[in-house]
Amino acid sequence: MSRPVVTIIGLGVVGGSYAGALTEAGYKVFGVARSDETIAKAKQRGMIADGGTDAARFVSNSDVVVIALYPGQIAPYLRTLAPYLRPGTVVSDVAGIKSTIQKEVEEALPDGVEFVFAHPMAGREKRGIDYADPAVLKGANFILVPGAKASQSALDTMRKLAEDMGFGRVAEVSAKRHDEIIAFVSQLPHAIAVALVNSDEESAETEKFIGDSFRDLTRIASINEKLWSELFLCNRDNLIRSIDDFERQLGAIKTALQQDDKDALEALFRSSSERRSRYVKK
Amino acid sequence: MSRPVVTIIGLGVVGGSYAGALTEAGYKVFGVARSDETIAKAKQRGMIADGGTDAARFVSNSDVVVIALYPGQIAPYLRTLAPYLRPGTVVSDVAGIKSTIQKEVEEALPDGVEFVFAHPMAGREKRGIDYADPAVLKGANFILVPGAKASQSALDTMRKLAEDMGFGRVAEVSAKRHDEIIAFVSQLPHAIAVALVNSDEESAETEKFIGDSFRDLTRIASINEKLWSELFLCNRDNLIRSIDDFERQLGAIKTALQQDDKDALEALFRSSSERRSRYVKK
Numbered sequence: 001m002s003r004p005v006v007t008i009i010g011l012g013v014v015g016g017s018y019a020g021a022l023t024e025a026g027y028k029v030f031g032v033a034r035s036d037e038t039i040a041k042a043k044q045r046g047m048i049a050d051g052g053t054d055a056a057r058f059v060s061n062s063d064v065v066v067i068a069l070y071p072g073q074i075a076p077y078l079r080t081l082a083p084y085l086r087p088g089t090v091v092s093d094v095a096g097i098k099s100t101i102q103k104e105v106e107e108a109l110p111d112g113v114e115f116v117f118a119h120p121m122a123g124r125e126k127r128g129i130d131y132a133d134p135a136v137l138k139g140a141n142f143i144l145v146p147g148a149k150a151s152q153s154a155l156d157t158m159r160k161l162a163e164d165m166g167f168g169r170v171a172e173v174s175a176k177r178h179d180e181i182i183a184f185v186s187q188l189p190h191a192i193a194v195a196l197v198n199s200d201e202e203s204a205e206t207e208k209f210i211g212d213s214f215r216d217l218t219r220i221a222s223i224n225e226k227l228w229s230e231l232f233l234c235n236r237d238n239l240i241r242s243i244d245d246f247e248r249q250l251g252a253i254k255t256a257l258q259q260d261d262k263d264a265l266e267a268l269f270r271s272s273s274e275r276r277s278r279y280v281k282k
Numbered sequence: 283m284s285r286p287v288v289t290i291i292g293l294g295v296v297g298g299s300y301a302g303a304l305t306e307a308g309y310k311v312f313g314v315a316r317s318d319e320t321i322a323k324a325k326q327r328g329m330i331a332d333g334g335t336d337a338a339r340f341v342s343n344s345d346v347v348v349i350a351l352y353p354g355q356i357a358p359y360l361r362t363l364a365p366y367l368r369p370g371t372v373v374s375d376v377a378g379i380k381s382t383i384q385k386e387v388e389e390a391l392p393d394g395v396e397f398v399f400a401h402p403m404a405g406r407e408k409r410g411i412d413y414a415d416p417a418v419l420k421g422a423n424f425i426l427v428p429g430a431k432a433s434q435s436a437l438d439t440m441r442k443l444a445e446d447m448g449f450g451r452v453a454e455v456s457a458k459r460h461d462e463i464i465a466f467v468s469q470l471p472h473a474i475a476v477a478l479v480n481s482d483e484e485s486a487e488t489e490k491f492i493g494d495s496f497r498d499l500t501r502i503a504s505i506n507e508k509l510w511s512e513l514f515l516c517n518r519d520n521l522i523r524s525i526d527d528f529e530r531q532l533g534a535i536k537t538a539l540q541q542d543d544k545d546a547l548e549a550l551f552r553s554s555s556e557r558r559s560r561y562v563k564k
Contacts (some may be wrong), residue, residue, distance in 0.1 A: 078361075121493035141491055159326065171490040180289045181491045183513070184482065190498045193475055194554040195531035197561075199524070201468065207561045208453040209423055209463045211403035214561075216498040217471045221558040225551035229544050234540045243536050249477035254525050263513050269507035272476040276503040279489045279496075 003027050004063030004090075006155060009055055009077065011038050011047075013124050014094045015068030016132025021165035023151040024134055024170035032095040047132070054085040054087050056122035062089045064157060070227055071234060075104040080114040087112030090154045094120055096182060097176035098145045106149045114154040117145035120167065120177065121186070126221040134166070145178050183238035188246060190220050191226060191239070197221040285346030286372075286439060287307050290330070291337055291359065293320050295406050296376045297350030298414025302329040303447035306416055312340035320411050329414070342485045348437060352509055353377040353516060357386040369394030372436045377401055377508075378464060380427045380457035382516040383488040389429045396436040399427035401460065402449065403468070412415045415446065424449040427460050465520035470528055472510060473521070475503040 007030040008019045014030075019042060031042045031051030034183070039051045051058065057066050059081055064270050085091070091113060095101060100118050107114050122140035124131050142162040145157055146177045162170050173181070191206050195219050200206055206214075232239055249268075256264035289312040290301045297313075301324060304311045313324045314332030321333045327393055334341065342348050349356050356375050357366050367373070373395060377383060387391050391397050404422035406413050424444040428437055437454070455463070479500050483489055488496075514521055531550075538546035 016418075018489055031530055121491065122550070125325060136336070140493060143491060169490050171487075181486065181488070183494045184486070185488060185496045189478065189495045191532060191535050192499065193495075194550055195528055195535055196471065196474065197554040197557045198550060199527040199531040201487070202556060204463065204466070205453075206463070206467060207471040209403065209407070209425060211422060211469045211562060213471045213475075213502045214467045216501055217474065218558050218561065219498055220495045221554040222550045225548040225555070228551055230548040232535075232539060233542060233544060233549060240539055242431055243532065245481040246477055248527065249464065249481040250473060250529070252480075253473050253477060253514075254522060255524055257514060259517060260518070262515060265514060266507040268476055268480060269505045269510060272479040272503040273507070275482060276500050277477045279492060279500065
């Protein structure tokens with residue numbers, strides 16, 4: 001089977017990285033962006049075969065279309081794109097939440113066109129094509145969310161794309177489960193990093209004293225506020241639940257401190273060390 | 283001035299890294315450890331000129347002695363060492379807390395011997411000489427805590443040692459201030475990482491879904507429970523205060539979620555992004 005022709009809509013960090021990785025893997029890739037400057041950069045860096053600011057002529061010649069925009073932009077964009085999509089086209093996204101967008105996105109889909117929701121667990125704190133880099137996708141987790149408008153063949157196409165882009169494990173879950181898990185593995189860590197940095201004393205010369213642990217934990221406190229406030233609010237019930245669970249565990253540490261309970265602290269530390277070793281085999 | 287002869291007591295991750303870095307920098311370094319096996323490894327890796335399990339004969343021939351043991355072991359060890367220390371010797375430590383140990387350590391010091399408390403902001407999650415690596419010290423922050431038994435010349439000696447080992451910024455603060463800052467920049471991040479990992483559902487196949495942010499935040503959840511429970515309890519008032527401050531900031535995020543307040547979330551994210559950029563210039 002020859003490789004599908006792919007159009008990427010939105011050449012930011014994730015869309016640009018997709019484009020670069022697929023081009024490297026031998027796919028023919030078109031890019032669509034809001035500015036000619038972005039298209040010029042993508043061409044110059046060899047990420048796309050061709051591209052422009054008008055999606056119509058590219059998507060009508062594509063087998064796969066990836067809408068790498070913010071969650072709330074996907075359905076509206078898909079409606080403008082609908083007349084140009086060929087039957088059989090597989091459309092996908094890269095959004096960090098699924099339940100709240102699934103229905104609207106699937107309703108915007110023209111007959112004969114399929115939609116496979118996807119969430120690449122890779123990104124960067126910076127925005128824009130200048131920070132796109134196929135290397136960030138290598139070995140990363142890739143989550144497929146089939147939805148109601150995806151055939152097995154469409155799922156297979158997206159799985160193959162993920163593998164060809166260099167992703168590691170490909171998991172398949174429902175939109176509901178995706179959002180529950182993401183509240184914990186992605187949104188909660190971002191909330192924690194933001195709260196940690198914001199709890200610093202204004203006057204402290206913190207930079208003189210930090211070590212790797214602080215640097216690692218706060219890397220994602222540098223955060224795209226438009227995207228992440230949208231992601232947080234679209235998943236608020238799950239995220240509030242994850243924050244509650246986390247607060248209880250932090251409370252257990254605080255209680256052990258207040259009670260001067262070394263055994264309790266050690267037990268909490270042994271538990272976290274053991275769990276952490278299950279996540280990351282190295 | 284010729285380089286001081288240095289004895290490192292304890293060849294774990296930090297002590298071993300010190301030994302290796304000082305040897306690389308041209309210092310004559312002796313190592314003292316509890317087991318002959320550790321000494322053999324340190325010799326084999328070229329980290330020390332000589333060493334053994336008995337400290338007396340090495341410290342009596344040293345200008346600088348670094349006690350790289352757990353906080354609570356320092357004063358007792360120093361008492362056994364006292365008869366063998368020459369006047370003019372500079373003794374230092376690597377402990378992560380200072381206020382609770384300062385008095386006892388200084389009282390254990392024989393006449394004419396100086397003590398400069400120090401805290402290298404570098405380490406690893408693993409324990410033991412196998413994980414010692416001078417590379418982790420390169421560019422790291424180094425904190426000097428002068429105490430009551432350190433002359434300017436002793437401080438200069440330790441500052442020079444830190445620079446020669448490849449540390450970046452060298453800061454000088456009181457024991458009280460050190461412990462306040464460390465509660466925030468080091469202990470709170472460890473408490474957070476532990477609580478985050480411990481708040482995971484037992485049944486979730488989390489490893490399939492995590493991205494870099496989760497990996498970074500939880501790296502230090504793999505934690506030496508003996509050392510860190512001691513560090514936490516020795517600094518409990520400061521750490522409880524840091525946890526309280528952090529909880530308030532996390533609470534602000536939760537409130538914004540509950541009130542569906544996008545503006546408030548964005549403001550919190552802008553604040554954290556701005557603060558984070560002040561810590562880390564890159």
